[in-house]
Amino acid sequence: MLDNLYVWIVGAFFLLVVFIALIWMLQGRPIAPAGKPRRFCPLCKSELAANETLKGLIVDSNPPQKILIRGCTRCAPREETGTW
Numbered sequence: 001m002l003d004n005l006y007v008w009i010v011g012a013f014f015l016l017v018v019f020i021a022l023i024w025m026l027q028g029r030p031i032a033p034a035g036k037p038r039r040f041c042p043l044c045k046s047e048l049a050a051n052e053t054l055k056g057l058i059v060d061s062n063p064p065q066k067i068l069i070r071g072c073t074r075c076a077p078r079e080e081t082g083t084w
């Protein structure tokens with residue numbers, strides 16, 4: 001009788017853990033901070049502001065278009081001209 005009760009308790013706990021894990025995965029991990037994801041410059045790794053854009057040169061206008069990333073406002077070469 002005691003063994004049977006123990007199996008029931010362990011089984012119920014296991015099912016509860018599985019359900020919580022499923023809900024956690026489906027909701028996209030609610031523990032993570034909400035809002036926009038943080039963005040970083042791929043060249044100098046500094047964090048970008050909310051509306052900050054990267055500078056790039058359009059290398060090939062024929063599809064598929066290729067864009068050469070030159071950096072953010074802090075690390076992009078200022079003397080370079082082109083399609084910013």
Ligand SMILES: [Zn+2]
Binds near residue numbers: 041042043075
């Ligand atoms: Zn940068």
